[in-house]
Amino acid sequence: MFRSKTSTRLNGLLGVGLTLGTADALAAWTLNLSPGVTPISRAVFDLHTLLMWVCVVIAIGVFGVMFWSIFHHRKSRGAVPAKFTHSTIVEVVWTTIPFLILVGTAIPATKAIILMEETGEAADMTIKVTGYQWKWKYEYLDEDISFFSNLAATSRDVRNGGDPRGVKNYLLEVDNELVVPVNKRIRFLITADDVLHSWWIPAFGMKRDAIPGFMNEMWASIDTPGTYRGQCAELCGKDHGYMPIVVVAKSEVEYRQWVAGKQGAARAEQAAAGKTWNKAELLARGEQVYNTSCAACHQANGAGLPGVFPAITGSAVAIGPQDAHLDIVMNGKKGTAMQAFAAQLSDTDIAAVVSYQRNALGNSVGDSVQPSDVKAKRR
Amino acid sequence: MNTASNHDAHGPKSGIMRWITTTNHKDIGNMYLIVALAMFFVGGAMAMVIRAELFQPGLQLVNPHFFNQMTTLHALIMVFGAVMPAFVGFANWQVPLMIGAPDMALPRLNNWSFWLLPFAAVMLVSTLFMEGGAPAAGWTMYPPLVQQTGDAFPFLIFTVHLLGMSSILGAINIIVTIVNMRAPGMTLLKMPMFVWTWLITAFLLIAVMPVFAGAVTMLLTDQYFGTSFFNTAGGGDPVLFQHLFWFFGHPEVYIMILPSFGVISQVIPTFARKPLFGYASMVYATAAIAFLSFIVWAHHMFTVGMPISGQLYFMYATVLIAVPTGVKVFNWLATMWRGSMTFETPMLFALGVVVMFTFGGFTGVMMGTAPTDVQYHDSYFIVAHFHYTLVSGAVFSVFCGAYYWLPKWTGYMYDEKLGKLHFWLTAISFNVLFFPQHFLGLAGMPRRIPDYALQFADWNMVSSIGGFAFGLAQLIFLWVVIKAVRGGEPASDEVWEGADGLEWTLSSPPPYHSFNEAPKVS
């Protein structure tokens, strides 16, 4: 354990010197924004470049004068202090010129804001994005598709102490990607369920806060197929760093295929809720659900985080009556981080995870919960 | 000034009671500076935890919840425990000396405003040991997240109340002192720039601290008394808190930076041996910055979903601040121009401020521009920006002022060699620490995350190495201060060849009651 840690550390140190030349590090020493793949991101990139050069030119001028003075007007070179203390002309000039430069940069900036806010124009499709602690929910309002997008298991498995090197797209991979067509005007409606989040894909040049009770809007029209990654940008609690965003932009045809596949899977899921599950099936599925939806707070081993998130192991609720257990999982607890999972998980998932909590993680109540029990409780 | 002469009869009390009951501006100034220095190291230790965890990808040292506690406390402690008290310490020492007064106008209030501070600081740090840990929702305390704080929640709010009270009382004292106790002949437009900047800062404090206290009290009632100011379910609006917070928070950054400008405006003329260029425009620029600071707050909120008109207004108003700030920088350059410069440690730090704060100003204009801010916002770019303004702006100015005035305060010259070493190590490690964070932000790394994707690994490691070096370099400062307090080459009254002002007419160290007879200013 200790040895492996030191060696990764050493590798890392060497990495500073060596990875410059190797292929997989090409992205690593990135210096600048990417121009992105939407009209907005390009406008923002151009404005960013303009501002940067304006700053560079002013900096060269100002610091040039300063260092020239530092070099020449020093006592050790026999400089004798001049007597002047002000000059109205000079002062008016150096108030006016910066003002004019700012006016010059404000014009393209104003245009870019207007471009960003063109949300009124008819969109080809609308996707509602909801931030949760700590995952995203995507709803395709025109297609009747909706799903949650969690940190991928590959990243989750190493995030507590493992070595992430070698994990592909560490912390930037999800279990369900947001799939969209290219060259369509997509309207995103952004909100949150619990605390503030912020939906940010750098390649789209846009970031919008997700605010509970409010609906924010942004738009994108992606011109290049590809996979675009981002992260939640507003501090949202413990796992703020673990709620990535992955958008896959596909051609219209591939997108339609994906939609058909998603809708088929939803029907299959509904059918599965009708059957009776045996306990082994429930526990296997429950473990999966627990690890994606509950372990962030209650921890993978059920121990919780004292004072913040209660333990499931030995919890009076988890080993008590089924009904109360189902109740807190489905309806959450107002004013705490415990969410109402009735709105997030299917009947099967809830039945599975409750069964799992009752019969694993050190608990052994012995009973199990069926999807039909959950359905009955939904009323 | 009759009462002042009565004080001659007694010097300081002895023992611990001297410090608890003191009403002397120098004693209180010392205590502020000691608390500031101690909190600088506490907050700095937390920054070391942050940089150590971010040294490489993966979680090695702390869990994410503790990481968030560290970022939150680091910011709160550095802002309210280190930078602000340091400048209040400077004000306590220097304002009476610079305006020719025997002491502050309200000495008992002065004692009280100081003593609130250590209790607030201890209370804040003690939250680390409470059930649920310290506050972890960021120093901005945005609801609803802040309402998930454990037992620490009410202590956080009460800490803010205490700090706010302390600041307001201190500010009142400074204003009353400056307005009433100037030596005969010192008209407002003859006051040293440091006094001017503090006068304006004190008004800012009085204006915004109550707003902050009110906002956090609303959080408290939302949490415990069933109100719904910020709770959507009850008809409230979480964004309202952001407006209130930044109505305080934006002037707050000027509360930290205006006294810095004041220090720099004292130091540069001294070491250029030439009077401050454009004194009057400096005063007006300071006032203009203070005024603008009240009407730009929502540039911290360009991503919350504002109407176009709101974004445009806040963008224009924000970038406008570059004009008076530019005037200040140009005035400093013109002060150096055709001067006769030497480069003792205070001057080095002052030049460091001029270069690196200006750099932070450039990124400030980039971020004040709303469309680009949408990319930079909440990324490491902003982390880099505000450390360029608050560390190489405010903290460097604290070092600058400390080196500049230490000989006056202690009566001994500090160790110039060590001072210069401190400057160079600090300046270089600072840039290694924060410059790469611009790249990280532009590459898409969000702020306030304990672990990151692999493409951010290289620059994070560079940044952490800079961070450790920066932390170590500060131990030199501690040593220089201790050394200068304990002895050394005696300082003359004037201390610096080019020094100008009333404080340099007194002995080094000055007598316990500064000016018993008001000096005449012509």
Ligand SMILES: [Cu+2]
């Ligand atoms: Cu989030």
